[in-house]
Amino acid sequence: MPALVRILAKRLATSLVVLIGVSILIFAIARIIPGDPARIALGPNATADAVAVLRDKLHLNDSIVVQYGYFVSDLFHGDLGISLYTNRPVTRDIADFLPATLELVFVSGLMMVLLGIPLGVLSARYRGTWIDHTIRLVTLLGVSAPSFVWAVILMLLLAYFVPLFPVAGRLSDGSGFQPITGFLLFDTLARGNLHAFADALWHVILPAFALALSGIGQAARLVRSNMVETYNKPYIEMAEAYGFSARRIARRYAFRPSLIPSLTIIGLDFAAMLGNAFLVESVYAWPGLSKYGVAVILRKDLNAIVGTVLIISAMFLIVNIIVDLLVSVVNPRIRLSERPA
């Protein structure tokens, strides 16, 4: 079996074990809380009968193991239950809100890779100079504040004081654009509406940058430290002795081997953005999962909480599998390990 397929199979199996674990964990947390979820859902004025009916409907009278059994069998039918907050299937709520969040996280992740890695390379190549010191200080500042603080500061500076970007939302008012998938950057292009595409892009830049700042900092710091370590290896000295240009050494000899250990962590940071998106969305009134997530948490809407956490964790695992595969493609030691002799 080719190495890549074997790695993929192994990763999928482990992820499945982890995902089952996540579902048990979050299910257990949701069921051991004090208070009756049915009573909370219906409010203090509901009759005891109504509460009893809802308890029965939610299987709350069965043991927790049986309840988990119901939950898993529903899950296999693509059913996460009804949200007590919106009275709609949880899967439909999530399908409505998730695209906006994913679009934000995706643009952010792109910024993290396209800005973070080059900054790290620059810092390592000019290590010890003022370029390096400046980049290190700026990236350290980037990781030192939660994304909601950056969101507020950027909004104040670039949307109010210097009004370059819009303050809130995904499209300008009255654009009248009808989305198809909910991924506006994709939908606008699919409809061939370049004006709406530019509008959507203009709206996503500021929130995405606020969300990306700590990731950019992490990525740059990581690439720098891995690359500085590589620069101390004997083969770099060898390459210098050959008289290769600094540019060539940086690119071919120092950067490539430093990228591999950095990629794994960058993948983790990317996944962490799924959580941090909650913070940025609430500042920019971004119609994603955040408002829904916080609302259902405050209302102790069990089905919706379990569903949201499960979906986010699944995304998180998928991102990590993709990163693992990327690492194996980039790393010749894995890619070539099972080549026939």
Place this chain on the structure above:
Amino acid sequence: MKKTLLILTRNPLSLLGLILVTIIVLAAVFADFITPFPEHVGAVVDFTNFNQPPHWPNIFGTDLVGRDLFTRVVYAYRVSLILAAVVLIIAVPIGVAIGLAAGYLGGWTEYVLMRITDIFLSIPPLVLAMSIMGLLEPTLTNGMIAVTAMWWPWYTRLVYSITRSEREEGYVLAAEVIGASKLHIMFREILPNCVPSIVTKMTLDFGFVILIASSLSFLGLGVQPPTPDLGSMVADGAKYLPDSWWLTVFPGLAILIAVFGFNLIGDALREILGGDQ
């Protein structure tokens, strides 16, 4: 220890970190004496002087019910520092013990413990803390529980990877040969070699726990009013941007400065002591 401190004071950046952290800690400890209006920490109302931009004696301005913002920021530091200390004091020993056991004992113990760790690590940190916090009542104690629950796995990971490589070292084999118990080898032989990495990570994490805790309260899932909290101050003020900018900017910068200070020290420690990645 003394030597480490000496090196820290020699580098301008880590010296800056030390100064920032010292000021914050002293301010939090002596908040009763240095703040102009200590009584504003509670549910005080002064509608003759509400929502004012920075002016003397309210150098950070006043909030929507007329309380001195500077006073509330300093007291919020106190709450944040206590929370971070408690979280780390509980989470670190748990994480370290599990990491040592998984790394040294191996076999099924390792598989089960590390998969459990993976499960915790595969829920985005903020989302895990949010769900725990939301399902419990939002109080300071529950905030500590929620953050602790998401924090220990990182120490398990760290100690596990060190233990795995130390397990084959000569000194461990020697201890095994003379019949030392497993507990002795784990805690008396291997653990001391993990300490520098743990100390570095704890310094960095002091800042990051403050950051996560403020994120929770920003979402309304943290410390409840009237207890001052940096995250909820930013959230409350964000509704009044851009006119009442001081309501968000000062608490926001307060978080940034604290986390930045701990990061500067942690970064320098990483270079002196090595470890953590």
